[in-house]
Amino acid sequence: MSTTTLTDINDVFGQAQDGSVAAIIQILNERLADNGIRTRAVFADNVLQLLCEASTDEQLEKNTVVEKIRTILETIAPRRIRRVKINSRLVQEQQLLWFEEISRDPDSQLLWAEMITLKQPHWLKRTLRDLRRPKLRVDMPEGASKSDLRQRKTFLGGAIGVLSVILLVAGISVWAYRRLVSDAPAVSVSGAQSASEQLPLPESYDSFARAVRIAEQAAKDGSNAQTSSDWLALAARWQQASDLMAEVKSSDERYQIAQDRVNAYKSNSESLLQKARQVE
Known part of the structure; x- marks a missing residue:
């Protein structure tokens, strides 16, 4: 579906x-x-x-x-x-x-x-995983020439290549540092916590735009839903879209629209849950 x-x-x-x-x-x-x-x-x-x-x-x-x-x-x-x-x-x-x-x-x-x-995962495995991640997609504006597209691809290829080298050097540096630390006398620190555990999760996306994308796709896929599992999956996506809209900050100019859509998307999710129960 x-x-x-x-x-x-x-x-x-x-x-x-x-x-x-x-x-x-x-x-x-x-x-x-x-x-x-x-x-x-x-x-x-x-x-x-x-x-x-x-x-x-x-x-x-x-x-x-x-x-x-x-x-x-x-x-x-x-x-x-x-x-x-x-x-x-x-x-x-x-x-x-x-x-x-x-x-x-x-x-x-x-x-x-x-x-x-x-x-x-081992830090080296994670680094290799990041290097193998798919290249970023870049949407070219309408009317862009083939030469523009080639230049953009060349730039992205060079940027990714430089990033790969930086990550490789960083990985080697971390490995050397860990070897150095492992050879040094152990020092006990009471209550120490990894700094990485204290970092908040990055907000690498626009929650409003992502909610709209998920809602549009859910609406499109809804015409093909037939089973209880289909309705449950759609209900979860509408609920996810509602949650993302709820994350829009009050300082955002789209805040009022987002608040309206929180309830609208949630209502869609609840309707689909009811439909899934009826199918069961």
Whole structure:
């Protein structure tokens, strides 16, 4: 049913590897749709708080869900995300304040919760992964000549080449530094924490524009939906678009439009959830 291209998939996967919570949720929802599970998440206190919802208890069997999510996240290996708390509950209509609700009264809100720690890839493997990432797409304006396109491609190729060399040199420097540190006497520091764990996730995308893109694609794919899994996947995408609109800051000139669309997209998600239940 989806018309998503391979390049779009690579874009989303790359954003997820960079630590984008919205991209991580999109991948989780796509891979868990056949199980009737949809997810939401927020990054708080250096922990990715993940909410899994389904229509029945059986769909949220703890060991199965935890292992599936662990496998997906370790395949993505998102930057700066090591600890993940998986929370589960039956689908509820009210979604906007879910994190506050489960934090305030987890016993009555959740079926179960599990904290996991993700295995981190070796730094060299991560560096090589970044070097192999697909080249950036650049949309040329209408009427651009072939020579303009060749010049743009040449510039991008040179920039990526320079970046590759910088990353390689940085990798070698880190390796040499670690060897040097490993040969030095160990120093105990009480309560020390990795600086990388303290860094907030980067906002590498415009949440308003991304929400519009997801909503437009969901609307387009809706005409082909036939099964319960199709409706659940679409509901998750509309909910994701609503969440992204809710992230638009009040200082943004599009804030009022975004607030209107938060409710509109959420309403679409709830309608599709109802349709999925009827199909079941």
